[in-house]
Amino acid sequence: MTVLDHRNQPAEAAPVPGWRPGATAPRTDPAPLLPDAEPYRVLGTPAAAGTDPELLRELYRRLVAGRRYNQQATTLTKQGRLAVYPASTGQEACQVAAALALRPADWLFPSYRDTLAVVARGVDPLQALTLLRGDAHTGYDPRATRTAPLCTPLATQVPHAVGLAHAARLAGDDTVALALLGDGGTSEGDFHEGLNFAAVLHAPVVFLVQNNGYAISVPLTRQSAAPTLAHKAVGYGVPGRLVDGNDAAAVHAVLTEAVERARAGGGPTLVEALTYRIEAHTNADDATRYRQPEEVDAWRAHDPVRLLEDALRERGLLDERLVADAAEQAERLAARMRAEFHTDPAPDPMSLFAHVYAEPTQQLREQADRLAAELAAEAEAEDGTGSGVPGR
Amino acid sequence: MSTAVTEQHGLRTGTMAQALNLALRDAMRADRTVHVLGEDVGALGGVFRITDGLTAEFGPDRCLDTPLAEAGILGTAVGMAMYGLRPVVEMQFDAFAYPALEQLFSHVAKMRNRTAGKLPLPITVRIPYGGGIGGVEHHSDASEAYYAHTPGLHVVTPATVADAYGLLRESIASDDPVVFLEPKRLYWGKAEWDPAAAVEPVGRAVLRRPGTSAVLVSYGPSLPVCLEAAEAAKAEGWDLAVLDLRSLVPFDEETACAVVRSLGRAVVVHESAGFGGAGAEIAARLTEKCFHHLAAPVLRVTGFDIPYPPPMLEHHHLPGVDRILDAVARLQWEE
Ligand SMILES: Cc1ncc(C[n+]2csc(CCOP(=O)(O)OP(=O)(O)O)c2C)c(N)n1
Numbered sequence: 001m002t003v004l005d006h007r008n009q010p011a012e013a014a015p016v017p018g019w020r021p022g023a024t025a026p027r028t029d030p031a032p033l034l035p036d037a038e039p040y041r042v043l044g045t046p047a048a049a050g051t052d053p054e055l056l057r058e059l060y061r062r063l064v065a066g067r068r069y070n071q072q073a074t075t076l077t078k079q080g081r082l083a084v085y086p087a088s089t090g091q092e093a094c095q096v097a098a099a100l101a102l103r104p105a106d107w108l109f110p111s112y113r114d115t116l117a118v119v120a121r122g123v124d125p126l127q128a129l130t131l132l133r134g135d136a137h138t139g140y141d142p143r144a145t146r147t148a149p150l151c152t153p154l155a156t157q158v159p160h161a162v163g164l165a166h167a168a169r170l171a172g173d174d175t176v177a178l179a180l181l182g183d184g185g186t187s188e189g190d191f192h193e194g195l196n197f198a199a200v201l202h203a204p205v206v207f208l209v210q211n212n213g214y215a216i217s218v219p220l221t222r223q224s225a226a227p228t229l230a231h232k233a234v235g236y237g238v239p240g241r242l243v244d245g246n247d248a249a250a251v252h253a254v255l256t257e258a259v260e261r262a263r264a265g266g267g268p269t270l271v272e273a274l275t276y277r278i279e280a281h282t283n284a285d286d287a288t289r290y291r292q293p294e295e296v297d298a299w300r301a302h303d304p305v306r307l308l309e310d311a312l313r314e315r316g317l318l319d320e321r322l323v324a325d326a327a328e329q330a331e332r333l334a335a336r337m338r339a340e341f342h343t344d345p346a347p348d349p350m351s352l353f354a355h356v357y358a359e360p361t362q363q364l365r366e367q368a369d370r371l372a373a374e375l376a377a378e379a380e381a382e383d384g385t386g387s388g389v390p391g392r
Numbered sequence: 393m394s395t396a397v398t399e400q401h402g403l404r405t406g407t408m409a410q411a412l413n414l415a416l417r418d419a420m421r422a423d424r425t426v427h428v429l430g431e432d433v434g435a436l437g438g439v440f441r442i443t444d445g446l447t448a449e450f451g452p453d454r455c456l457d458t459p460l461a462e463a464g465i466l467g468t469a470v471g472m473a474m475y476g477l478r479p480v481v482e483m484q485f486d487a488f489a490y491p492a493l494e495q496l497f498s499h500v501a502k503m504r505n506r507t508a509g510k511l512p513l514p515i516t517v518r519i520p521y522g523g524g525i526g527g528v529e530h531h532s533d534a535s536e537a538y539y540a541h542t543p544g545l546h547v548v549t550p551a552t553v554a555d556a557y558g559l560l561r562e563s564i565a566s567d568d569p570v571v572f573l574e575p576k577r578l579y580w581g582k583a584e585w586d587p588a589a590a591v592e593p594v595g596r597a598v599l600r601r602p603g604t605s606a607v608l609v610s611y612g613p614s615l616p617v618c619l620e621a622a623e624a625a626k627a628e629g630w631d632l633a634v635l636d637l638r639s640l641v642p643f644d645e646e647t648a649c650a651v652v653r654s655l656g657r658a659v660v661v662h663e664s665a666g667f668g669g670a671g672a673e674i675a676a677r678l679t680e681k682c683f684h685h686l687a688a689p690v691l692r693v694t695g696f697d698i699p700y701p702p703p704m705l706e707h708h709h710l711p712g713v714d715r716i717l718d719a720v721a722r723l724q725w726e727e
Contacts, residue, residue, distance in 0.1 A: 083526050083703050134703035137529050152530045153488060154460060187459035189491060215460050217436035223459050290435040349708045356698050363667060367696045371708060374715075 031266065035230035035240040039274050042249035043311040051249050053317050059097060059248040060312060061326045063305050066092040066116040068330035069125060070279075072337045073115075073132070077283040081341040083134040086113040090278035093248035093304035094210045095180075096120050098273075101255035102178055107146045107168075109161040109179040113210075114150065117180060121147045125333060126340050135347040155185040158194030158207065165198070165205035165262070176262045177205045178255075184215025186229050192236075195270065199236045204262035207270045208255065210245060212277035217290035233270035245273030246304040249311070275304075349375060403586045408556045409579040412442045412518075414587060415560035416480065420450050426564055427472060429456040430465060430482030439484055440520060440579055462492035466517065470499050473513040480564055486521040487530035493538075500569045501544030515569045516560075521549075522613040522663055524577035524710060526703040533700055534613070534664035539571040540640040540673070547640040548594055549573040551615035553583040555638060558591030566594070575613035595642035599651065603633030606657035606723050609648060609674060611637040614661045614711065621716035630720055640670055648674070649681045656687040657723040663710050666694030688725030693718075 042048050070089040076082045088095055091113070099108060099120035110118050118128045122145045130139025131150050138149040151157035161179035168175035185191055186209055198205050209229050213220055226232055230240030243254040251273055258269035276299035280287035312318035353360060353368040360368070406414075420426045428446055430438070434457035437444030446455035458465050462483060469479035483489035489496075496517065504512045523532030540547045548563055548570055550556040556574070563570035592598050600615065601622055608618040615636050622632035635651055637644065652658045658678060660671040675690040693711045701709050 083528055131528055131702075134526065134528060135705075136702055152528070153490070184460040187461040187464070189461060189463050215431070216439065217432045217434070218457050218460070222457050285439075286436075289437070345704065347702070347704050349705055352696060352698050352701050352705055352708060361697075363697055371696070 031239040031261065031269075033234045033237070033239050035228055035233075035242040035272070037242075039242045039244045040250050040254055041244045041247050042253060043247045043307045048249065048311050049315065051253075053315070055100075055252065056249065056308065056312055056315075056317060057322060059093075059100070059252065060305075060308050060318075060322065061329060062096045062100075062120060063092045063248060063308055064326040065330040065333055066096055066119075067305055068334050069116065069119070069337070072334040073129065074279065074283060076337065076341050082129065082132050084282050084284060085132050086282045087277075087279040088113050088116050090299060090304065091210055091212055091245065091275045092116055093308070094208070094245040094251055094273045094275055097248045097251035098178060098180065098208050098255050101252055101259050102176065105146065105173070105175050106259070107148065107161070107164050107175065107177045109148045109151065109157040109164075109177060111151050111154070111157065111181055111185065113182065114180045118147050118150065121145045123147055126337065129337075129341075133341065133345070135345045136351075155181055155188035155191040155194070157181070158185075158191050159197060161205050161207075162194050162198045162201065162203050162268075165203040165268075166201045169204055174263050175204070176259050177203075178259065179205065179207050181207070181209055182215060183209060183211040183213070183220055183229060184218065184223055185209070186232060187215075187223055192232075195233065195236045195238060195268070198268040199238045202265075202267045204265070205268045206255065206258045206262055207268065209270070209272045210275055211272050212245075212275050214277060214281070214291070216281045216285060219290075228272055230270055230272035238268050238270050241269060241271045243271060243273050245275030246302050246307055248304060248308050276302075402588070403584060405582055405584050406553060407580050407582050408550070408553050408574075409440055409442055411553045411557040411585065411587070412560055412574065413444055413446075415557045415564075416443060416446060417449065418587070419480070419561055419564045420446065420454060423478065423564075425476060425478045426480060427454050427456065427477050428480045428482065429458050429469065431458060431460055431484050433457060433482050438482055440576065442518070442574075443482060462489060463495055466492040466495040466500065466515075469515050470495060470503070470513060473515050474503075474511055478514045478516075478564060480516045480518060483517060483519045485527075485531050486519055486533040486535055489517070489519050489535070492517075496539075496545070496571075497542050501542045504568065505544060512567050513569050514564075514567050516563045516566070516572050517569070518560075518572045518574060520576040520579075521573045522575050522577060523700060523706050524613065524663075526706070528703060529700075532703075532706065534662070534695070536573055536612075536640060536662075536664060537669050539573075540670055544569065545641060546570040546594065547573065548638065549575065549612035549640070550638065551575065551578065551600075551610075551612050551636050552585075553581070554585040554589070555591055555636075557585070557587050559594055559638065562594050570594075573612060577613055578616070581616075592638070594639050595644060597635055597637045597644035597647040599633060599647075600636045601632070601634040603655070604631045605655065606630065606659065606720060607633040607635050607651045607655050608659050608661055608716065608720075609635045609637065609652075609678075610661040611640065611670075612662075614663055617711065617713060618661050618716065621713045621720075624713050625717060625720055628717070628721075632720065637674075643674070643677070645677065645681065648678060652678050652682045652690070653685040656685055658686075659691045659693055659716065659719045659723065661693045661711055661716055663695045665697045666692055667697045669694055688723045691719045691722060 070087045073085045077085045095117035099117040115128045119125045123140045127139040130136045161177040165177040230242045233240035433443040434447040472479045522534045550559045610618045618634045671692040678690045
């Protein structure tokens with residue numbers, strides 16, 4: 001088997017005249033590279049009539065729960081219960097619909113803002129928050145749900161997704177990898193290197209850029225001069241797609257097509273979803289320094305939950321039962337978050353030394369002993385008259 | 393490096409963040425070739441507000457919001473410096489400087505040497521560093537050893553408000569590249585200071601507290617912890633001196649050795665990992681130069697050799713007063 005077998009190129013693909021090995025290979029893939037000028041939309045268009053009612057209902061329940069999750073997590077930061085939370089309010093459709101386009105054996109590579117996508121993969125909603133609460137770096141087992149750790153350094157997860165997809169293909173599996181990133185992340189070298197590797201390796205990977213208008217304070221116009229971020233695919237020989245990121249049905253359709261194309265050997269796709277970050281970058285950010293409230297209000301009018309609600313109502317699918325069920329599910333989740341996060345967690349200090357290496361080094365064992373002795377002395381002091389001040 | 397602090401401001405009370413902001417402002421007023429660039433340095437004023445108001449005063453060309461790409465930012469700064477500008481680059485957080493390490497190590501640090509002195513690069517790379525602010529993963533690294541290990545770079549780190557101003561002005565005025573490490577947990581500490589008063593130049597260590605028993609040698613974020621430890625040590629009969637290195641490169645061997653020789657006992661303190669850390673170099677150097685004056689080995693108190701922990705556990709990792717006092721107790725060396 002040669003390395004190129006995984007490209008599933010049609011055996012009859014005849015050499016193109018003038019082409020010689022070492023020159024740029026002609027693309028045999030029929031998918032056009034350039035993105036459409038207009039973002040793909042489903043909700044509010046005739047195409048909405050053709051979407052599966054069960055899918056729409058499922059998206060609705062998850063969007064409502066996701067919105068509530070964002071609100072509750074933001075409140076928890078105000079109460080000092082989370083160290084930080086980058087809310088995805090307004091972007092719920094991208095995250096939920098993208099994750100639902102994957103099969104269980106596929107892999108998701110999320111960034112720090114993508115907790116909802118992570119939850120949609122089946123990670124426990126509370127475990128998805130431990131990084132942001134501050135008690136552990138990754139609160140879930142990535143292998144259990146095939147969800148990589150939430151990634152903080154921008155775009156560095158992109159080549160990981162490519163490598164995993166490549167390895168899966170080499171193993172003969174039909175696993176697809178989906179990498180999520182923001183508009184700002186598309187400026188990082190890792191994004192470009194990842195895209196190029198994916199194209200050259202013809203890896204079964206999909207990149208979803210959630211273009212929410214800003215990278216912290218920097219607007220898209222100062223981030224990229226490309227007509228769209230989806231255009232960035234073209235130079236690498238990868239198809240680019242543009243979709244309304246607040247239209248859950250459209251995101252689901254475009255992602256499903258890209259994922260299944262990758263699965264069938266069609267190679268990578270770059271999808272740009274147009275959306276908006278309703279909240280500040282994180283609770284530590286002051287968005288009034290760089291954007292006008294009118295702009296936020298305009299996007300509120302294009303709210304992903306409302307768009308879906310309207311579409312469901314139009315088709316007579318939004319019965320009271322669904323509304324009540326979705327609301328109750330969301331409230332239960334919020335209540336669980338409050339209950340769990342209003343207790344003081346006590347991560348074990350000795351866990352500092354676990355998992356640094358497969359086998360701790362001699363030095364680490366000594367350092368662990370030293371910390372254990374300090375903790376014992378602290379505990380003793382606390383029982384007596386000691387201050388018990390940690391770290392003293 | 394020459395001291396470029398000339399303007400009169402009078403005594404004022406301010407935070408280290410404000411002092412750094414003023415240093416940038418004054419440097420840009422004094423020298424048109426000084427340009428600031430980085431992520432979010434414009435309208436936002438940087439995530440720590442160190443560049444607050446610079447775009448308003450000097451325009452978006454002199455204080456430039458860049459695309460999000462650290463290698464691109466620093467690489468662009470290299471070209472700007474080659475054409476006569478004095479770029480001051482902001483890296484948003486310590487660990488986010490890593491994409492730029494190729495530019496820093498392969499080009500910024502070496503251009504003077506590679507070009508036989510024809511292309512010096514007067515670039516200042518400001519990097520907020522260190523822990524203690526409850527940051528999640530990748531927001532609390534202390535990477536000074538990487539930079540200090542790279543020949544061609546100055547590595548400067550203030551511990552006081554006055555030094556933040558003075559050292560940054562000097563770093564910007566330097567004709568060599570400077571990695572300027574800003575201890576983020578000291579950003580909001582207030583002090584009274586006089587921007588017009590000259591500080592000791594880069595490369596000179598300063599004794600922050602005299603003492604007679606032993607010396608704590610430190611820098612940046614660990615310095616206030618050392619001062620606190622010295623205060624606490626009085627109860628145990630120790631009169632500790634505290635030496636603030638202020639820059640790792642150049643390393644002020646003369647001052648450090650003089651103190652160590654006179655006291656015979658020294659503890660080096662820093663929060664980054666101990667193995668291969670800056671303290672290893674300092675302890676080895678002091679031992680080599682002061683061996684016959686030492687009553688005990690030069691000891692180190694450092695962070696553990698672990699990836700920086702989640703915020704809820706960081707206080708167990710960061711050297712605190714007790715850990716320093718334990719080391720001081722071990723200086724009563726009896727083999
Ligand atoms: C390599 C790197 N540089 C800088 C940062 C700091 N930072 C965190 S989020 C962010 C903005 C990212 O914007 P974007 O990619 O558009 O994603 P969004 O936050 O809008 O979802 C920045 C600059 C980082 N995390 N990683």
